[in-house]
Each structure stands twice: as C-alpha cells, then as structure tokens.
Amino acid sequence: MATDSTSRANFSLTQGGPTDRALERIGFPPHLSRRIVISILVSWLPLLILSTLQGLAIGTTVKIPFLLDIAEQTRLLLVMPLLLVAEPIINSSIKEAVEQFLHEEIVSEVDLPAFKAAIHQGMRWKESAWAEAILVSIIVVFMITYLDVVKSIHLSTWILLPSTSNPGRSLAGWWYTLISMSLYRFLLFRWCWRFIIWSRFLWHVSRLRLQLIPTHPDKAGGIAFLGDTQIRFAILLFSLSAVMAATMANLVVYEQKAPLEFKSTVFSYILLVIILVLLPLFAYTGKLIKVKEQGQLEYSVLGMDYTKSFEQKWIRTDPAIQESLLGNRDVRSLADLARSFAVVRSMNIVPFDFDTVKFLVLATILPFVPLVLTVISLQEVLEKMREFLL
Template sequence: MRSDLTLVTRRAVFFSLLAWLPLLVLSTIEGAALGQVVTIPFLYDFPVSVRLLIALPLLILAERVIDARTMESVRHFARSGLVEEKNFREFRSMVRQTLRMRDSFLAEGIMVAVVIFGTAFLRLELSGSSSTWQILVFPSGATRTMAGWWHVFVSLPIFQFLMVRWLWRYLIWCWLLWRISRLDLQLIPTHPDRAAGLGFLGVAQAKFGILVLAFSSLLSSHWGAEILLRGVSLYDYKMMILGYVVLVLFVLLAPLLVFSSRLFEVKRRGLLEYGALANRYTWTFDRKWIRGEAPEGEALIGSADIQSLADLGNSFQIIQEMRPVPIDLWTTIVPMAAFTVAPFLPLALTVFPFDEIVKKIIGILL
C-alpha cells in the first residue's frame, strides 16, 4: 500500500514538473519570466503556477485516496449484509461493469481525442493587445513564444485530460450508486449511524472534496490575480464565492439522494413497527409493575424489564432521528465545505491585514 502511494506521489510530481518547469526555463530564456519585457511575466501569472503545481498534482493524488475509499464502500455493502447473498451475483456484475468502464482504454482514448481537438481548434488563435510570457504582440502581428507553445501543447492538455478523466470517473460512481439503490438492500432503521446503515457513504463522498480543493485553488488564484493586478475588490466576488460553495455542495451531495426514498420508507416502517412493539411492551410493563401483576418477591430495581424498556426507548429515538439522506454534518458536509472554502481564505488578507486578523483571533480566544 505504501509503495502504491509512493508511485502515485512520484507520478504527481513528475507530471507537475513536466507541465511547469519547461515553462519557467523557456520563459527565462526568452526574458519573460520576470521584468518589464512583457506585461504579464510568467512568474506573475499566478493561475498558471497554481494550476500546474497545486491543482494538477492534487488531481493525480486524489486517485489514490478516492479509489481506496469508494472501493472500501463497495466491499462494505457485501460484508455488512446490506446486500443479501441472493443478490451477490447482480451486485458483483454491477461492480465489474463499473470497473471496466472506469479503466476503459477506449474511454480514455476518447478523452485524449477531445483534449487534442480542443487544443487544435480552440486554443491556437492568437489574441491580446499586449505582450505576455505566452504571446508577443508586434505592430505586424502576434506570435506565440516557446513557453506559450509548450503551455498549449503539453501543460494544458495534461491538466484538461485529468479534469475530463475525473468527470468520467465521478459520473460512473454516481451511476453505480444509483444502481445499488435499486437493489433490495437490508436497511435497519435502528442502526446507530442514523442512516439505516448507509452512513459510510457520506464519509466516502466527502473524499471527493480533494478534487474540489484543486478546483477551488485554481479559482482562488484567478480571483487573487484580478485583485492584486487589476485592483478588483474581494467584495465583488462574495456572491460568486457563495454561489460556488452552494453549487459544489449540491454536486457532491446530490448522488446520495438516490437513497432518500428507501430511507424515508425504512423510517416510516420502522416507526410503525417499533411503535407497535413499544405499545405491546409498555402495556405489559404497565400491567406488571404499575397494576400490581408482578410475581410476588420480584423487585423492579435490578429487573431486566426496566433495562429493556430503556433499550426500546433508545431504539425508537434512533428511528425518529433517522436522516432522509446518508449525509452527516460533521463527517460529510463540514469536510466538503472546508475543502471548498480553504483556498479562498488567503484572499481575505487583501481586505483585512494579517496582524489585524491575528489580533481578532487572540481577542476571541483570550
């Protein structure tokens, strides 16, 4: 397992440097890495560096984390008894088909073709009124720099391929969840996770927040560049940030809604069944201990009856607290929100000085 992690880490570092380091070298050779030769030097183009040094390796490292958690969740369906033995064949067929689609060379070939098409037909047009590290503008026309060509034909395609690949893998995961939700799952209303035994799915879904961290970092770098280089205020983006957070949470949480109808039904049935059981038991308890029908010499204190009554009450309370979706505030929503918002926090320094933030935090703590 450690060797797999090391391999993925090396792959992330390799592709990140392959995409970014030649840009630095070529732009330095052309005199466009720093200085006044061009309007936007390479090292001032923050979004590019964030995309290739942070977002790109995160997209690669996420594969190790997300695949491990999602496959563990799939195995848990069988190990926990959620999928009955009579449905094992259908369940395994679903999983095998999903893995074939996920690892399909044909699918990845189509992705490569889409990326190449986008590069060849959508990004070769030169535009801009001032010179940058990618494009030099002259009175006679514009020409792309060596760093610009590397960015168009190597750096961007690598990043775009990873994005398209993750979109495909996420759609496959959503499709698998939908198919599993159609099975006759053995959901228990009194399960302590308050989700009839499906609470583990919320934890697994939260791992996709690593992808959001990559995209949020990229978006934050774009807005940060606008703030630092063009004087735009962070307040101009507050509604966009809020809308982005809401959209991300919806996209990540929506796949779990496929279990809602089943959970509603399990809760409804559980309340009825355990309500009927509670009626019978409390009626018997009342006759025995309140109406004086207990056997002579038997004491209430220490009797198993009182403990059973408490256990029944706890079970009924768990059913009442069942969630309509396998989503928990602390194990699902909070991690997702943290991954989404964290890259935007440095932008707050453009509005509030760092020392002022520290003083306020100290004041709150003390």
Template sequence: MTGMSEPGQSDASSSSEFPIFTGGPLYRLQQRIRVIRPGERRLGLAALYALLVAWVPMMLLSAAEGLAIGPTRLESFLMDFEVNVRFLVTVPIFLFAEAACGDQLRSIVRQFEHACLIAHEARARFAQVLSDTVRLSHSGRAEMAVIGLAYVHSLIAFVYVLYYPETTWRLPLRDGRHVLSMAGGWYFLVGFPLYSFLLLRWLWRITLWWRLLRQISRLELRISPAHRDGAGGFGFLSESLSAFTLFVFATTALTAGGMADFIVYEGDSIAQHQWEIGGLVVFLLLLIAGPLLAFIPRLYEAKESAVFQYGALSSRHIQRIDRKWLTGHSLEEDPGVDFRAVAHMGTTMVAVRQMSVIPLYKDDVLKLLIVALVPFLPLVATLVPMDEVLNLLLKLVL
C-alpha cells in the same frame, strides 16, 4: 421489500478489489515508465514527470524568448498566478489524489458486503454493477474520448486568448502583430491538454461513482432504521466526501490563482468575487455529495415503515406489562414481560424517529467546505493593509 438487517455472512467479497483509478491507457503508460510498480505507486515521481513535461519547458521557452519576466505583467510567464498554480499545484495534486481516493472508495464499496447491506438475492447483481463500473473506468475508448475533449478544451482556451484585447506571454506582439510564442505553443499543445485531461478524467470517474451509487440504491437493501449511525446503517457513505478532498482543494486552488491575478495586479477585492467563490463551493459540494442523495427514497421508505412496525411492537410490550402489573397476571402466565424490554424499545423508537434519510454527516460536509475555502485565505489577507499586519506582528513580538 426493504426491511431490518438480517444476520448472516456475506459471500466471497466481489468488492475486495475496486480498481477504479488503477487501469486504462494512462495507468499502463505509468507502469511502462516505472512510475507504478507492483504494490507501489511512486506519486512523487509521477508529479515530477508532469512538471518536466508541462511547466519546465514553458518556463525555459519563455525565458529564451524574454517572456519569463517580460515588459508587462501579462507578458510575464512567471507573474501569471493562474498558470503557475495550474501546473505547480493543481496537476500534481490531481495525480497524488488518485491513490488516496481509490483506497477510500474501495473501503466504502467493501462495507456494503462486510455489513451485509445487500440482500442475498441481489449480490450477483451487486457484483455485476461493480464489474461494469471498473470496466468503464478502464475503457480505452473512454480515455481516448477524454483526450479528444481535452484538446477541444485547449482549442477553446486558444481562441479566448486569441481575441484577448491585451498582449500576453502566449501571444506577444512581434513586428506589430500578435504571434504565438514558443512557450504559448507548448502551453496549448502539451501543458493545457495535460491539465484538461486530468480534470476531465477525474470528472469521468466522479460520474462513474454517481452511476454506481445510483444503481446500488436500486438493489434490494438491508436497511436498519434503529442503527446507531442514525442513517439506517448507511452512514459510512458520508466518508466518501473525504475521498475527494484533495480534488476539491486542487480545483479551488486554481480558481484562487486566477482571482489572485485580478486582486494583486488589477486592485480587485476578494469581496468582488464572493458570489463566484460561493457558487464554486456549492457546485463542488453537490458534485461530491450528490450521489448519496440516491439513497433518500429507500431510507425514507424504511424509516416510515419502521415507525409503524416498532410502534406496534412497543404497544404489544406495554400491553403485556399492563396485564401483568395492573390486572394481576402471574409471571408464569407471561414470562416474557420485562420492564427492561420496554425501556429498550423506547430507546429504539427514539433512534428510528431520529434516523436521517440523508446518509451525510455535518462534520464531513464542514470538513469539505473548509478544504474548499483554504486556498482563498491568502486572498482574504489582502483585505487587511500590510502596515496593520506589520504593526500586529510587532506587538506580538515585543
């Protein structure tokens, strides 16, 4: 049964290593090309390689075909906001974010043992759950499946462009018919699958994080309803939101890039996309914060039980105070009676009643929402006429 925290030291930590982002075929490839060295991840070099593999060839091929700045906006590679944001911003950040996210998730997993939140009889199962999660994250079969899905995604994107009503730099008009350009060929065979692979790889690891927390929530846990973190000792789980901030930023930046094409070139207003933005932000919040909801039933059960347990304990203390001061019992007859204990019990009861059954802090949610919305700020600026912006700047300067 879920109960209050017990003293004691955890066993040798099975969570001292939680390499959810450090394994698999892609990780081994990065080791071979010396992007990853013992104790060092050269993330800048990884991002550079990604640009050299994806964006640079498309830029050079489009320039060779006269499509870097083509006859129309849609036939100009360098004027395509969405594509350039995808490879100059989103792909590098996906790579950069892996190390930061892995370190933060490792710290969160360690806390379960460091804070003795797993009951002794459940520690072997806890270690097995961690081992299974790492094994799945390093699975070569899973990574091959992700690569296959990435190319299916690229094929869908190709079919969409194939039936697009206007000519684009991917499929320019040649001799009266649409022909796949060399830059377009590289985009669908190399560039887009690389982006899709990294995105799906992130989603796979987020799925594993969901699975891990769901399984941990079913173990025998030591919940302390009176804990000062206001979440039974599980408030540290809220830190997991910050682990995914870069992923969220990269995702919304890509969406903002796609909207920029319509706002800058088609005259759309960002207000026309408000529901799209809101829906994406809510989806990302649920995707990242959703795993924490698995702990709600256990925290609710512990809180309800503690309200009665601490209530009974408080009643016994008050009755002892009454016997001592109202009925004339001597101190020797009841030496444990103390007003300070009653006052402390009152503070504890307040903490128990105020305990949140959702291990999530508003500040962490707010930070995630701000990061998600930052890429849209340049688009919001388009609502203000440029002459008004210039006049405001002149007033500030003069």
C-alpha cells in the same frame, strides 16, 4: 454471506485504464511520487526554460511574467500534483465502501449477482478505450479553441510575445497550450469520468433490495459510510477552488479587480460543487425514508405492547404482590426500547450528516481565504469559520 474477494480485487476506480497501461509500457513508473515529478518536469520545467530564454520568466517585459503568474504556478505546481495524489486516497475509500456492502451483508444474497454486475460494468467503463479517446477529443477541441482565445487577451502576459500590433505566441506559450494545459485537462476530465462511473455504480446499488436497519447507530440504516467516502472527494474540490482562487488573484493583482466582485460567483460555485458531490447519495433517500417509516411503525407497535405489559405489571398490580422495581430487568428493557425508538426517530434520510457537508464546504472555501484576507481581517475569518464548524 462471505465477502466476494473477486469483486474486491477487481474494483478499482483509478488503477489501470488505457492511458496508464500505455505509460507503463513505455517506461513511465506507476509510483505516485515519480509521476508527480514527471508531471512537473513535462508541464512546468519547459515553461520555465523557454520563458527564461525569451525574457518572459521574470522582469518587466510583460505585465504578467511566468514566475509571477499566480494562476499557472498554482495550476501546475499544486493542483496537478493534487489530482495525482487524490487517486490512492479516493480509490482506497471507494474499495472499502464496496467491500462494506458485502461484509455487512447490506446486499441481500439474491441481489449479489446484480451487485457484481454493477461492479464489472463500472470496471468496463473505466477500461474503455473509447471513453479516453472521447476525453482526448474534447481536450483537442479545448486546445484549438484556446489558440484563438489567447490572441484576444488584452493583458500583457508571458504566453504572448510583447508586440504593439499583433502579438504572436511565445515558445513557452506554445508549450503551455499544446502540452501543459492538455495534460492538466486530461487529468481533470479523467476525474470527471471516474466520478460519473462511481455515481452510476451508486445508483445501480440503490436499486437493489438493500438490508437496511433502522436502529443502526450510524443513523443511516448502516450505509453512512457512503458519506465518508464522498468526503474523500474534498481533495478535488480543494484543487478546483485553488485554480479558481488563483485566477481571481491574478485579476486582483494585475487588473485591480475588487475581491468582492467575485462574491456571487464564488458562492454559486461552492453551492454547485457541493451539490454535485453529494447528489449521488440522494439515490438512497427513497429507501431510507421507507426503512425509517417502517421502523417507526414496528417500534411503535412493539413499544405499545411492551408499555401496556409494563403498566399492567408495575402500575395496576397490587403493590403488595409486586416484585422489587430496583434493578429490575423490565425497567432496563423499557429504557433500551426507548433509546432504540429514539434512534429510529432521528434516522437520516440521506447517508450523510451535516458534518459531511461542513467538511466539504471547508475544503472548498479554504483556497479563497487569501482573497478574503484582503477585505477582512484574519481574526474575523477565523471567527466565521469557528461559528460555521461549531
């Protein structure tokens, strides 16, 4: 079956969409580096200028001045650019995965129309103006809610003007609430929507009659590349963890919270996000179990037939009329059959392995290391990581 070039060209999880097209029309360049610079110029630089004008960028006017706000510096200068950097990284891997379904003929000829329909439906969802309108509506709700939440903050911060009674929002605080956080939330929520689109595509494909091979060396019937694709989402997990860790760092530095207070929260968070990233791949578990069981049965029957013939020829035949066993093809064939059966027996029932899990966990916990270092030594941290990885 030839690879469908039309499907390949049309499947892109990140390129296009109503917002990107609108930005291009008004002159915003599609280049990644320029978009990163523009995002910083729009979300961070005005905050620096406005907070400086009101004496809130540095100094002791407030307890948390803008430049010493660990959470917001991390969010705006590290995480927002990473959400943009993730686009070509994840998109290229997903396109390769879609192509591999076709190139390796995993999708049968009869199901090719359904496969293409799943691609086109995913692209319609990505291009949906309604979807992005809903995202914007959710962001507006968050923004309105945040207006009241910030007023209840008891800690002195650059977002609010210092006052003993009813502090008002600073100029930088208004820009942060209306512009900076809205842009951050849009990039984050759009990634959530893209992940839903990709997960739905994976679910649709899992319902097709896939041509999986139990002896495939990837130990997943030929679809272990899906686990490699999910690994690319590690950059998003790192980004989310960075915001969470930086927020906790603010609490440790400015409110004297103990890092160990966050232990259960961090553990629950890590478990949750790893499950969410890998959950779409469990849609293939039923098929992989069936292929594994069928492969074991077929190779067991084949092995029984072959070993009976082998025993009859080499064990029960008169040695005087036997061929030379040394270098005989029968022995090599028996060894090959044993290896094939071992591959089937060791086949995974999910299209990923423990290395995939370890990589995702490592990317998720990495931003928390600075917090951990306030409790235990670097040597202990490195030793724990080495034990986990090896």
